[in-house]
Amino acid sequence: MRSLTSSFLRVIRTSIALCFLSVAAISALAQYSAPKAQGEWWKHTVIYEIYPRSFQDSNGDGIGDLNGITSRLDYLKSLGIGAIWLTPIYPSPNVDFGYDISNYTAIDPMFGTMADFDHLVAEAHKRGIRILMDYVINHTSDQNQWFLQSRSSRTNSKRDWYIWRDGKGETATSKGQPPNNWQSWFGGSAWQWDPKTRQYYYHYFYVQQPDLNWRNPEVRKAMYGVLDFWMKHGVAGFRIDAVSRLFEDPQMRDDPYLPGHNAYGDRNIQHKYTDDQPGVHEVLKEVRKVIDKYPGNPVLVTEADEPNVAALTKMYGDGDEVQLPMDFQIADVNKLSAPRFRKLFHEIENNTAHGQPEYFFSNHDQPRQWDRYGDGKHNDEIAKLMAVLELATRGTPQMYYGEEIGMRTTPPARKEDVRDPIGIKGWPKEKGRDGERTPMQWDATKMAGFTTSGKSWLPIPPSSKTYNVAVESKDPNSILNTYKRLLALRQSDPALRDGTQINVDNSNPDVYSFIRQIPDRTILVALNMSGRPHTLSYNLGAHHVNGTHLRVLYSSQSPQPDSVPLRQVVLQPFAALVAVVE
Numbered sequence: 001m002r003s004l005t006s007s008f009l010r011v012i013r014t015s016i017a018l019c020f021l022s023v024a025a026i027s028a029l030a031q032y033s034a035p036k037a038q039g040e041w042w043k044h045t046v047i048y049e050i051y052p053r054s055f056q057d058s059n060g061d062g063i064g065d066l067n068g069i070t071s072r073l074d075y076l077k078s079l080g081i082g083a084i085w086l087t088p089i090y091p092s093p094n095v096d097f098g099y100d101i102s103n104y105t106a107i108d109p110m111f112g113t114m115a116d117f118d119h120l121v122a123e124a125h126k127r128g129i130r131i132l133m134d135y136v137i138n139h140t141s142d143q144n145q146w147f148l149q150s151r152s153s154r155t156n157s158k159r160d161w162y163i164w165r166d167g168k169g170e171t172a173t174s175k176g177q178p179p180n181n182w183q184s185w186f187g188g189s190a191w192q193w194d195p196k197t198r199q200y201y202y203h204y205f206y207v208q209q210p211d212l213n214w215r216n217p218e219v220r221k222a223m224y225g226v227l228d229f230w231m232k233h234g235v236a237g238f239r240i241d242a243v244s245r246l247f248e249d250p251q252m253r254d255d256p257y258l259p260g261h262n263a264y265g266d267r268n269i270q271h272k273y274t275d276d277q278p279g280v281h282e283v284l285k286e287v288r289k290v291i292d293k294y295p296g297n298p299v300l301v302t303e304a305d306e307p308n309v310a311a312l313t314k315m316y317g318d319g320d321e322v323q324l325p326m327d328f329q330i331a332d333v334n335k336l337s338a339p340r341f342r343k344l345f346h347e348i349e350n351n352t353a354h355g356q357p358e359y360f361f362s363n364h365d366q367p368r369q370w371d372r373y374g375d376g377k378h379n380d381e382i383a384k385l386m387a388v389l390e391l392a393t394r395g396t397p398q399m400y401y402g403e404e405i406g407m408r409t410t411p412p413a414r415k416e417d418v419r420d421p422i423g424i425k426g427w428p429k430e431k432g433r434d435g436e437r438t439p440m441q442w443d444a445t446k447m448a449g450f451t452t453s454g455k456s457w458l459p460i461p462p463s464s465k466t467y468n469v470a471v472e473s474k475d476p477n478s479i480l481n482t483y484k485r486l487l488a489l490r491q492s493d494p495a496l497r498d499g500t501q502i503n504v505d506n507s508n509p510d511v512y513s514f515i516r517q518i519p520d521r522t523i524l525v526a527l528n529m530s531g532r533p534h535t536l537s538y539n540l541g542a543h544h545v546n547g548t549h550l551r552v553l554y555s556s557q558s559p560q561p562d563s564v565p566l567r568q569v570v571l572q573p574f575a576a577l578v579a580v581v582e
Helices: 002-019 023-033 068-070 072-080 112-124 145-148 215-233 280-290 310-316 338-349 379-391 423-424 469-473 477-493 495-500
Strands: 046-049 083-086 129-135 191-194 199-202 238-240 255-262 268-269 299-302 397-399 502-503 511-518 523-530 534-536 549-555 562-563 569-570 576-581
Touching: 002 423, 068 112, 072 477, 112 129, 129 215, 215 280, 238 280, 280 299, 280 310, 310 338, 338 502, 338 511, 379 397, 379 477, 379 523, 379 576, 469 477, 477 495, 477 549, 495 511, 495 523, 511 534, 523 569, 562 569
Parallel strands: 046 083, 046 397, 083 129, 129 238, 238 299
Antiparallel strands: 191 199, 255 268, 502 511, 511 523, 523 576, 534 569, 549 562, 549 576
16 A cells, blocks of 8 residues: 555656656657666666766767767667666866756756757666666856856855854964864865955865865755756766765854874874765655655665665655665675675664665775785685676676676876876875776777777876786676676576575674575575685575575586585685575
């Protein structure tokens, strides 16, 4: 009864929303309507993050673009991808490579035109692939017209669209000190003096990224209009950037200091009064209401690097906030630890909101998983194990371009080669994020099939000669073909699609094992997270499983066995197994 009522209300909301759309908007929605799917499609899809600069160059300027992405859609379809998350493609001075937005409702000419974007959406939908936009909600560029007006005078109508404060001890001839000790995530004070209007403005990130004032209703109205704009262009949802930083302590209290110093030389600090302040969940509910006006069950994904699973769970609200908060707890284990993964997967599987988990192990802000989890000797085997951990668990996986071919982090060797400002500022302790943003490796040619130019915006890694789509497609045991098999299994096997997830063999210090289960079908997943072989005996009677053998669906061991006894499962170092209990 509850689902019928929910569906009826959704239809009513959609009908009301369509009544208020223009004829052009309705036409756009019809042309770029989402791929057909029943119910909550995001529970069964795989999201693929694309860093547009680095995926495919179509015009020979050495920088990836929208038409380049469109040209690679057949590859993504063959891989088994159901949704693409595009990092920012809006006009930007590119201080933070797109996360400093000067216009939320346009396309940066570097990436193409709005017509190119509409074409991408249409072609993706023909292939059953949805497009998610990056919704940079916390801050704008200092070149955004909103901020240019805000800083023009203290009486401008947009002055209160940003966070402005007087300095401490300011006089007619002195700017005084910043209002408090809050620090920028990228080093230094979070306050920047503006000599024209003689006040400080607040920026959680770069100086060129002033924070919006989300306590101002006009800001909310404008930012919700951004959602409407892109929904009418056929997107299927949004990944919300830096959502926990939307509000600051109104009392402006100093953050507490912690021992030591960071890579920029600042004292370490606890962001107590600038993270997870009251008001975040109200905004998320309002954002959800905006996108729920549209058909196709649009989805919200949040960059929610919360301190624990309990805090992450709050992002679901009462089912009226975010469907997929990114699970940084699991992403940032950063070592092969069966006990740690066992604990965290149990916690999120049993979250009190009963929300859908969202897992990832790499993105544009962190070193690639091939390096973070590899031991320097068995990295390829470990990459396959991590693929199973990502794709055989119950949740919505989020992949990062190139992880499926084992792309590695390739940081700059010299400071003069660094493009990322945090690497320039923090060198050599902080080398920046260039290493995880290098161009996609399509083939073994000089430019890896990324561009026809002789130079790309970041150098092509030497590893592209052997780790690329063309080479790995021909090797049945490659990392790429491991991903293809696992993605196909995930879509075709009902237990992997819809089954519960229950940890088993819970005292094993080296092997993480769990079952995916629906009535009359149980799949066992076993991951040896150590460099030692293990022989395991599973007793699954407590879970009403009475089989004696395992029929292998996937094994990273070679040769791959067809069947193994449930009481004698042999796992070589770093081996992964997915098998049906029979």
